[in-house]
Amino acid sequence: MSLGPYASFIVTSYAAAALVVVILIGWIVLDYRNQTQRLRELDRSGVTRRSGLSAMDAP
Amino acid sequence: MSGLDQAKMQLSGRGVACVRGGREVFSGLDFHAASGEALSVVGRNGAGKTSLLRLIAGLLVPAGGTIVLDGGDAEMTLPEQCHYLGHRDALKPALSVEENLAFWADFLGGERSDAAASLEAVGLDHATHLPAAFLSAGQRRRLSLARLLTIRRRIWLLDEPTTALDVAGQDMFGGLMREHLARGGMIIAATHAPLGIDSRELRIGGAA
Amino acid sequence: MSGLDQAKMQLSGRGVACVRGGREVFSGLDFHAASGEALSVVGRNGAGKTSLLRLIAGLLVPAGGTIVLDGGDAEMTLPEQCHYLGHRDALKPALSVEENLAFWADFLGGERSDAAASLEAVGLDHATHLPAAFLSAGQRRRLSLARLLTIRRRIWLLDEPTTALDVAGQDMFGGLMREHLARGGMIIAATHAPLGIDSRELRIGGAA
Amino acid sequence: MTLIDLANPTRFLALTTRVLPWLAGATVILLAIGLYQSAYAPDDYQQGATVKIMFIHVPNAWLSMFVWGVMSIASLGTLVWRHPLADVAAKAAAPIGASFTFLALLTGSLWGRPMWGTYWEWDARLTSVLILFLMYLGLMALWRAVDDPSRAARAAAVLTLVGAINLPIIKFSVDWWNTLHQPASVMRMGGSTLDKSFLIPLLVMAIGFTLLFVTLHLAAMRNEILRRRVRSLQMMQASRVAFSNEVGTGSHQENASTGAA
Amino acid sequence: MTALSALIRRDIRIALRVGGGALIGVLFFLTVVVLMPFAVGPDLALLSRLGPAILWLGALLASLLTLDRLFMADHEDGSLDLITMSRTPLELACAAKALAHWLAAGLPLIVATPVLGLLLNLDMVATSAVALTLLAGTPALTFTGMIGAGLAVTLHRGGLLMAVLVLPLSIPVLIFGVAASQAAIVGPMTFGAPFSILCALSLVSLVVGPFAAAASLRHGLD
Amino acid sequence: MTALSALIRRDIRIALRVGGGALIGVLFFLTVVVLMPFAVGPDLALLSRLGPAILWLGALLASLLTLDRLFMADHEDGSLDLITMSRTPLELACAAKALAHWLAAGLPLIVATPVLGLLLNLDMVATSAVALTLLAGTPALTFTGMIGAGLAVTLHRGGLLMAVLVLPLSIPVLIFGVAASQAAIVGPMTFGAPFSILCALSLVSLVVGPFAAAASLRHGLD
């Protein structure tokens, strides 16, 4: 597979796409960890949801 | 018009709930008022008195429950039949006293001709040409009261209406309210001080 | 500091005149207040109560006469020794209750450490993290009162301070004022309702 | 917060947990196939190897518009039906859509350099996409600037619907004004004009990226629901402190208005 | 009808008193125009080539500067509550307010265009072309800007955020406004095509603006 | 000192929350830059010639859009009364507020300049020259603008009037800012001469601005 004279442009495109997607995934995963951890903390401090379930109860 | 004024009117709320900023202010509130009657809404600071008035005025959407008016003008919605007098006076500092009142008379469908009489009734007739920016706190409040008189509405929603009024002003206002009730009007007022007229009490959120 | 707090202090005005918007509001006004004493300024709407407080606070320039403080801190001007609590609350809706108070403590030279205690004293300790935009009218007023407690000033200039406070709030505030007077403070308050403490009366502009 | 508010998202969370692994798996497989195929796609007789940029550029360009479309529908849900999940969906989609739009812009200009001799040209297609990008950023700024989610949701919904006017402009800009950018060759009336050897990898990549969007969007919506749950629990914590405080000072609650129970 | 005309008259009256009137809008416009040659350098040919663009930018900025408080002032003093409660549909009230704003702030700009054209070395034809496009296009600026003004109330935010949200919407107006003026001056396009698009944009915004603003105001009350 | 730093911190915090943060300033700047090619047409050579002017205009507009409420907000909620009564000299308080404004609204623009330079086809040297002139010149924009903000309170007027009062004051800043950038890019003048005038303007405004603003605030109280 030869990419011709504009190889760098092609590679940059694919690399940028990969990078952006990885950043998106990373952000979403970190955010998820963050929120679940805060929920766990709230749960430990004894706050419960209206329904009487604990904050962390799997739905 | 005066025949219509006499028609019996009933405002009632069932299980009204209010959520503001994601927090529940009150819920399951029932209330009832009829024409010729004043309801004074009381409760500690932050109980939700202002919120209730704004719910009735259609300025907030209830999180639950219903508010129904029976016997009003069938062609108009509830807010259209109400006067709402809030903490803020809806006055433009750049306009004169007269211009402010005339605008609301035109916009809300009152008679300009009543404006002069109303200004006299609230004791502002000497200040008609003053810009509203020059008014003192009590004078501003009197000007808002003049709006209630200039534009006829059967339901008055008043949020701490006597704030900043002097003793004479409070008496004057008591007289105006009694007159309104006698004409078959309805008053719902949030207040911490006694209103100065006979009224039923609606307590929100426990004792003060 | 507490020794200084006990020093006798005298605020007196001689022939004070006030002109606003080209119109004379009052003139030849004499008044007098001493530490440990409350002066309640009364008068009908538009008599010039607010104007007088703003004159003392240095926010208006008298058109005539003098206002002198004896026995205060010689290094400070009169306004610097005063708290002014006006109709407007000097709160930023975007900041939380705590941040609002902490800013004024820092800026006016109070102790941040007193802030928490003041918030508790005015009954806002449960709302410290709420944005001020979420406060009801009475809660806003309570937050302004907390400023008086957090930053120690010997002279309180209060413009209708009990507006929007519920009954419990008015009692609480009465207690705070009595405490302030007992510590040798001075209170000058414009008011239409009874203040809830012993006070001398200064009437502006004839009977109400 | 009423019970319904929590109930619907709760069921949604359960669904998400079950579906997400499958979606992620499918995405990975399709993207892998797509990448393989595009690597071995022939060179174009005009564009040479740079045609490979198309397999990234075009799916991202399509998605940039598709995501705004999704947000517009969600906005209708917010304003008209007041569906509790609608504003969650709209908020979660914005950063993902902005990323795709950014990639479309970036790969487009990287492609433009060899093809047109310039990275950037102020023509109708390119600028309307740039405006789309700016509006994505504006929406994200709006969400960030307002801390009451329901208030932000309604404003964002109005803005999203107004911005949807931009979509047909992007789509048809190449037809309405003569621009550098080439007109539609895949999605057009009367069938595609693209050669199969390009068309198939392109479609596979497009489906792969769409699945990627669905996966990320569901995950981001889950995060958003959790974030709101944290917020409302913190609010409840605050009001419960208030409640116990009142009991302590001797005043009592008789009305139903405490609601914390 | 009386309600709407009362609203329009009030808003114009306030604008004239508080804003200092039409004169000030024109002065601002003038300042922007005077500023440009300094920024671009004293090249007369370039200046007259940029003339329409500069005038259009001036109009855009002038409307941006004042629009964000269109509803905010009414919100802060409680007028908006009463307007919302009244029988007048909120959409119409919004439209009336925007119209008043345009009459007080937009129209004077158009009247001043001939004078500014002189400063920018534009000839008669060019000046009148620009004035005509401004007449057709500035309503669109006002009526798209009012969406931002509505959002400012809902969000309790003004200033830059509003500008950021509104500017992308006004870009098309700017493009076609300048394009139509340029077409009239130098060709090669006909004046008609971009000008009719400009008019279409104005008409669309006349409908979309009030509805969007009213929607966001209705949902933003509290 | 704690008083002033408290004021600065408060104002920045409010600006970040209400204005939506530095991000929005940058986004706004970006939008303005994007706007320009629409107005002047898609001519890259012309664009890069106009580049510094466009960046400077963006900065001017960003500061104008937010400056007029610098003191107005504090006046309306009564904060200004307390600030006036405090031990902190009003001049210093004004300067602190202006500084906070510059930090929240001016600095992000300078940080964003390199990115925008790319869009405008400016090379490295040109971009850094513009950034440098902005760094030296934007404080002057803020500190002359604050005079208008003070007057806006005194006169109970904002918006256009204040822009009209302030714009003429900022014209010299703009002229020398653009001149210095142009000099660095194309010559024939040296960069030094206009740049040092720019710095001088900034220094003068740093002194004059707070005094003028404080004076007008003091007379405007009522």
Ligand code: HEM
């Ligand atoms: C920054 C620059 C560019 C932007 C913002 C951009 C944007 C877009 C958009 C929004 C689409 C989808 C349009 C539709 O579905 O009808 C698209 C499709 C496409 N673009 Fe670009 N583009 C850019 C540069 C380029 C370049 C340089 C080329 C190649 C010479 C190119 C080739 C294509 C092709 C082949 C399609 C598919 C058209 C179709 O089959 O529908 N683009 N682009």
Ligand SMILES: Nc1ncnc2c1ncn2[C@@H]1O[C@H](COP(=O)(O)OP(=O)(O)OP(=O)(O)O)[C@@H](O)[C@H]1O
């Ligand atoms: N900003 C102003 N400009 C010009 N005149 C003013 C201004 N503010 C108040 N006035 C006038 O000064 C007089 C006194 O006003 P002031 O606010 O001191 O009254 P007050 O005694 O506090 O009244 P209230 O009981 O209503 O609060 C009033 O007649 C009012 O019209």
Ligand SMILES: Nc1ncnc2c1ncn2[C@@H]1O[C@H](COP(=O)(O)OP(=O)(O)OP(=O)(O)O)[C@@H](O)[C@H]1O
């Ligand atoms: N704009 C708002 N956003 C969010 N919450 C609010 C808002 N306004 C008020 N609240 C909250 O709603 C509750 C009720 O407020 P409301 O203004 O109805 O009280 P109120 O009974 O009128 O009190 P007051 O006697 O102090 O006027 C308060 O706890 C307050 O914190």
Ligand SMILES: [Mg+2]
């Ligand atoms: Mg209230």
Ligand SMILES: [Mg+2]
């Ligand atoms: Mg007063």
